[in-house]
Amino acid sequence: MLAAVRRFVRFRSFRWKLIATAVVCVFLPAFGSWAASRYWIRDAVTEQAIAGARESLHLVDGYVSNLFDNMTYIANFIQVDSFLNSVLKERALGGRYAGPDAEFRRFSDQLAVIRTLDNLSIIGEDYFVTVLLPNGESFANYGRDEYDPSDILRKPWMANLRTLSGFESYWVGAEPNPFAGTGEYMLTMARPLRFSNSNVYGYVVVSIPERQVHQIFNKLAAGREMMLLDAAGRIVSHERPDRIGEVPGYRLDREAAIVRSGGRDVLLTSYPVSAVKGWRLVSLTPYREAVRKINGIFNTVIAIQLSFFAAFLIVLVYGLRRFTMPLVRLSRLATLVELGNLNVRSGVRGPDEIGKLGASFDSMLDRIQEMIREITMEQARKRKAELAMLQAQIRPHFLFNVLNSIRMKVLRRGDRDSADMIASLSRLMRLSIERSEETIPLHEELAMVEDYVRLMNLRQREKAILAIEAEPEALWAEVPRFVLQPLVENAVIHGLGRSAGLIRVRAGVRDGQLALEVSDDGEGMEPERLEQLRERLAEICAGKEGVASVREGSSGGSGIGLANVAERMRLRFGDGFSIRIDSAPGAGTRVEMRMPCRGGETADVQSDARR
Template sequence: MEKGKHWLRPFIGSFRHKLILTSIACLLVPTLITLSVSNVLTRDAVQEQAEKNAQEQLKLIEGYLTGLFDNMLNISNYIIADPDMNVILKEQAAGKEYTGDNAEYREFADRYEITSKIDNISIIGERTYVTILLPNGRFFINYLLHEYDPRLLFEEPWFPDLEGLTGMAAHWVEAEPSPYLYEKAAGRQQISVARTLRRPNQRVYAYVVVTVPDNQIESIFERLGTGHEVMLVDGENRVMSHLDAGRIGERLTYLSDEPERSSIVELDGERYLVAQHAAGIKDWKLVLLTPYKDAVHQINHIFQTVFAFQVIAFAVFLVVLVLLIRAFTKPLVTLGKLALTVERGNLEMRSRMKGRDEIGRLGRQFDQMLDRIKQMIAEITEEQSRKRKAELRMLQAQINPHFLFNVLNSIRMKVLRKGDKESAEMLSSLSRLLRMTIDRDEETITLHEEVSTAIDYVNLMNMRQKETVTLSVAISSEAMLAQVPRFFLQPVIENALIHGFQQRSGTILVSAEVEGKTLRIAIRDDGTGMSPAAVTHLRNRLKREAVPTDEGDHRVGFSGIGLTNVNERMRIRFGDAFVMHIDSEEGSGTTVTMFVPL
């Protein structure tokens, strides 16, 4: 299976091949579905058309056969309707004796009149045997007596059925071997129709029997041509007439009881189309038996021709489609090769596409991208060069802070050896404060470290003032370890020193505790406080989103960062979760409360 996938990979790996295969699938699948459905529908349509054609052929045969049977009835009707013939037949049936002069001639004349008439009405077309049989045994025929004695009709098994005929009713005799000498020698069958002539009292005075040999029916069957098997069967589905005399009398078990019916049956391993059609006489019917492949051959040939044309058209269209797809995707192949070239490091190649379609725009954008990449590489190279130079200058600049820390530490040690602890402590605080502001890269520190920085800042500020400010700390142990941004306490304490005390002594209390997931920090001083208008003004400034460019008195101090800057820094970092409250009264001091999310 893996080998098969490896073999197919070159054909399905590229966009062009995927597009071609997808197009073929999109054409082939609907085509196959259409052909499959069409094949099913065509098969049904072919069968239906074949059955329809078979019925049409049977109707044609039935027309010829009806003409034959009508001729037989017309002959009998002529005899029944001829008054002169009926007068003679009645007299003969009554046992008329010819006496007197010319008796023999008159008897001959009467017989001649009847025989000549039945000869005349039966001479047209194929040979038809006409028999007029009287109850007393006298008869009139249009054939020679040595061929067949008509008085033998009294012995036929069907002859008693004639007694039940009334009016113009006729009795059709199913196929039976012909007793006529000529027909018998040829081994033919015959079909007869019998009528009765009755007096007003319904007493029969003559029987009319018209008989035709089955070769006349066979000649009708032969008009259908070869490849078909036509037969006339009776109500019990027994063959009455067939071109093959050996089939006469055979019972066809596969026939349906419905006279107008077509079906497909399998006989001796081959499928046949069986069509049935009423013959118009009794319950007789015509049966057409045709090999199914022959019945649908012509129709199949038409559909096969159409199918072949569809296949050829599909193949031609498929070739054209593949060629068009190859032409349309050629720019994409070019872009693919260009991408491989760029992947190897050659940024000088360009597609140079000029088309106005999507692929042309893609090519131009690809070229622009390469130009931009080349430009960015040059910019990055130049930037890296400048960065290396800046790092070198930064490394050189770091020497000054370290040198300053070492010098301050040496001065502190000398001052301490001379016994001036206060000056030594001031230098120590200054050194720690400088190190915290200059030498630390972390964005967050513990609250403990932030408070230590604030203490150092207050100690240094007390060295500048005549009166000292006391910084008290009331922070829980849990709050001491909380991570907070650097230098967010110093600006608040700076404002308290400068604006709250104004060079006077006082106390600043820094308290902190953890409340759930929030660190609450309060910086309270007992300075001069602010008026309500000043408090309102400051609160409004804290609500602004942008940091003011000019903060007036709030920018005075060690770091130059005011309350609004602290508020903005904290809101940038923590969003709306950070809250700062300012409460102040004139003469009672100011309290700044901050809620910092942990």
């Protein structure tokens, strides 16, 4: 059987396989989900109902435990307060007030204790606080006309206080409320007060009206039957006072269960009271009411799933057929590219993954063709540059000999300045047309710049001042020939306008790169012209330009220009080269270049840049 299925599937198309797999993968989980939900829906719904009931009980516990925590806080305060301890212990030991003002001090202490007990009552809540001493004295924050505190000593649960140790408290539970207007019952906790030797010297009793608890039930758990049970399982708080004191006939050994009550199923949930050990909150909710909303959600979801399943299958099959058409086209295109045809394009577009794949495939082909064109153009530029270098390697020795003869004659006549100018011209020509090396040490490039400025000052009336600041470690760095001369030429001709001014050349090593800077204090450039030049340099550094056709320094000098320098440096150093130009009208121009620092051992040579 399995072999027959494999043979059947083997000769089907990729599109058919994809559609069949998608239908099966959607149908099986949908059917399984529907079947499982019908089987397990009751358990899931019950769990959700229990979780909701426990969350509600947790909220109620926060408020109820806050009431009981306040009762415990009052008892703790009375037990540890130094003033109350001193007065109560003195009274318990039968201490006498001596002196003419004894009665006044006795009355003042009693009044201070009562005021302290009054201040312990929380605003908005009724707390009845009583302190009892074995000698019959008592202190309370309520009037004795309402209730006689000594009656508490005759309560049957007072015997249980003698069995407590340390700071343990005894929670009495619900008792009839003697205070008018505060409900039928009250909840009480009591604790013995002890000397340092653990002997009892008094008792503190704190009570609250029971109605404060069932008011919390009505506020936070409306629509449910809520009750508070003590450690013995008796009801100590309920919205119906007649039920207080009863023992419910429910098993509370589980936190949640479905029980029968009044001929219907009821969800019983219990939750321990965090403030009193052994006490529990119990919630009774009709099961149908508890699960009605959740059951409706489940039924609605299942109905929607089944109603949309058939339509989804139709859309899925149609969509898969449409979505796989571009894949077939891309497969055919890949075959043509493999055969060497780079001019084909898929034309597949769209916001989905297949559309992005088609666009990326076409973009990749465009980029490959662009890279081929760039490589071809770059090779052509390199060949052209090599040809130019070969043409510049012609060595007309007779020109140098003639210039040297002229220099000697001028020198014999005593005109040393003219002789120095001729020597500078000779050195400049020798570096321009005789040297075949692609790179020279930076100090030779700086010497050539000095010769160039010396010759330019001979041609113009006002002289330009050249200041060279070169760090010793940068002087022996290898640089391409004529990397600085065109920039200095631009500064003389365009920056200073053949007028007097200062041209500053700086060289140093920064983070492993050779930093060269040429600046002048000339006219500067307008923002529009500066922006155009920056865009052109950016295009050159990005490899989008051919050999620079516009020469900024073509009116005299070498004619290479700033763009040509950038072009040559990019061809040589690639991404390792960067150039930046800054200028402002009337503030001069500054050009900074950075390139890899290469060269031989650094010699301990002091720059003669300050000449």
